[in-house]
Amino acid sequence: MRELTYLDALNEALREEMERDENVFLIGEDIGSFGGVFGVEKGLWEKFGEKRVRQTPISEDAIVGTAVGAAMTGLRPVAEIMYIDFITCCMDQVVNQAAKLRYMSGGNLKMPLVIRAQGGSGTAEAAQHSQSLEAWFVHTPGLKVVMPATVYDAKGLLKTAIRDDNPVIFLEHRLLYNMKDNVPEGEWTVPFGKAEVKQEGKDITIVATSLMIHKALEAAKELAGNISIEVIDPKTLVPLDIDTILESVKKTSRLLVVHEAPTIAGVGAEIVRQVVEKAFDYLDGAPRVLGGKSIPMPFAPTLEKACTPQKEDIIKFVKEMV
Amino acid sequence: MNRKKSIELLDLMYRIRFFEERTMKLFREGLIVGALHHYIGEEAIAVGACATAEEDDYVVSTHRGHGHCIAKGADLKRMMAELMGRETGYSKARGGSMHIFSIEEGLLGGNGIVGGGLPIALGSALSGQYRDSGQVTLCFFAEGAAARGTFHESLNLASLWKLPVVYICENNLWAATTYINYSLPIENIGDRASAYGIPGKVIDGNDVEKVYDTVDEAVKRARAGKGPTLIECKSFRHHPHCMVIPDTRPQDEVMEWKKKDPIPRFEKRLLGKKVITKTEMEKIRGKVNNMLDEAEEFGRKSSVPGVETVAEGLWA
DSSP: OEEEEHHHHHHHHHHHHHHHOTTEEEEETTOSTTOOSSSTTTTHHHHHOTTTEEEOOSOHHHHHHHHHHHHHTTOEEEEEEEEGGGGGGGHIIIIIIITTHHHHTTTOSOOOOEEEEEEOSOSSOOTTSOOOOHHHHHTSTTOEEEOOOSHHHHHHHHHHHHHOSSOEEEEEEGGGTTOEEEEOSSOOOOOTTOOEEEEOOSSEEEEEOTHHHHHHHHHHHHHTTTOOEEEEEOSEEESOOHHHHHHHHHHHSOEEEEEEEESTTSHHHHHHHHHHHHHGGGOSSOOEEEEEOSSOOOSSHHHHHHHSOOHHHHHHHHHHHO | OOHHHHHHHHHHHHHHHHHHHHHHHHHHTTSSOSOOOOOTTOHHHHHHHHTTSOTTSEEEOOSSOHHHHHHHTOOHHHHHHHHTTOTTSTTTTSSOTTOOOBGGGTBOOOOSSTTSHHHHHHHHHHHHHHHTOOOOEEEEEETTGGGSHHHHHHHHHHHHTTOSEEEEEEEOSEETTEEGGGTOSSSOSGGGGGGGTSOEEEEETTOHHHHHHHHHHHHHHHHTTOOOEEEEEEOOOSSOSSTTSOOOSOHHHHHHHHHTOHHHHHHHHHHHTTSSOHHHHHHHHHHHHHHHHHHHHHHHHSOOOOGGGTTTTSOO
């Protein structure tokens, strides 16, 4: 075992996959000698050169379009959109092209591309640099959607994403970049569509994504002894491992979904829908979603915090529900 | 241009013209549904341009893309079947008229989003450059797309990276019902090339030999690693934007352009140069008509896809 950060885990995944397959290349802004604005690509430009680490102008349509055209013709691009907010500049390429062209071609082509972006709030960058937009992509047929919450998963899921023959939206959380954990030496992959029970419990199931997994685990720790909480990380939203969630709800009879994205029409609402449809008789109370407020993320840290679920909010919800 | 090549180009122009006419008939009979954007009047561009391409070169097409497919060598039967919504179509009836893909033949699809193909052509061009395969991408778009931001992002990056791509702007003057003076403040889109530091050409898009020569030079340049070229081909579509929108264009303008029809023009030139006789021409027309009969028959006899197959092709 060794200690690694979430950021280094991503860097290692990119490095290993680029070593393994020469068709893998990176494309994005500031990813050259600077190594990406957060440092995810650090050292890769030096190692693999300009051909495979392609720093672009500020041209999101061109970044994702290049990835789409390259993927259709045999390469395996990993595109970086610096902030998920900036993906709004190239939604045509993501939603109409990357997601749909394989199906529209009758399965004639493959679209093995990854679009990595980081998102979430917590760094006082206001509403155009703080969003959690995963629900948009979940709502678009043809995209896989991945949200790693741990160091181990960051590496393993990114490697799986790069090896997948379908377009994958890979959403990192910048507050996790410096998180450290002990992980094995060598390489590993983490499968899509397989949730993990992070902590077993019997009174209530909390399904949380990305950073919220850690807040849910903190809440569970604080309530331990009084309320026994089962915490589940779905890891991938498409495909979604609803079976693991259903199994848990059948045991606990209560469900709370926690995510940073606005509650309204979010992934939590979808998980609740599926649980209500498939395990209604097992529920002892209305399942709930604790998400972000429907407010453009404010700048001031105090306001920012008020717009996103905190450990205290999770505890309050759990106490109301159990 | 030698005799064989000239006749080949004429043959392809007939194929496009007759294909389009046949689809109009089938649309009126209700056998083809949806939007149908015809290429009649612009045949010289696709044919002249694609004749410069090798089999493994790429073509990125548009919503008005039947001509590009045929010129690149697509099978009329599978095209017709696609338009008729049959499972034997190129895209298994998932795409329709605007979305005919054949990666094997270098056809990277039409596009329902005006300007959507421009960034994709960067990727296929990069693919060729990355593998050092010599593959060139022909990226077709029309003057309407030249007002999109993707035009700028794409030409900028293609020039920066010296990508092997040829931008072929089919300026047919009308974007749906919008005349060019509502979308372009300058005379020529080709003049914008200088802003990207690449060669720009403005040519008569109804002259198939001129298109061939101009694109050929650009393709050779791209293959030699010297980067992209922007070629604006002035032309005109004889029909309205699509089958479901009435013609809003002044009829005298339409009549003027019909006089410049690229097919009779090329026929006349070939007859004048005694490259071909009227009888030989008739023979080719007859052959192409038979091909269209066969394509129609193939479509009629093919099955529509079973609803149980609806999810097939979504995931690899």
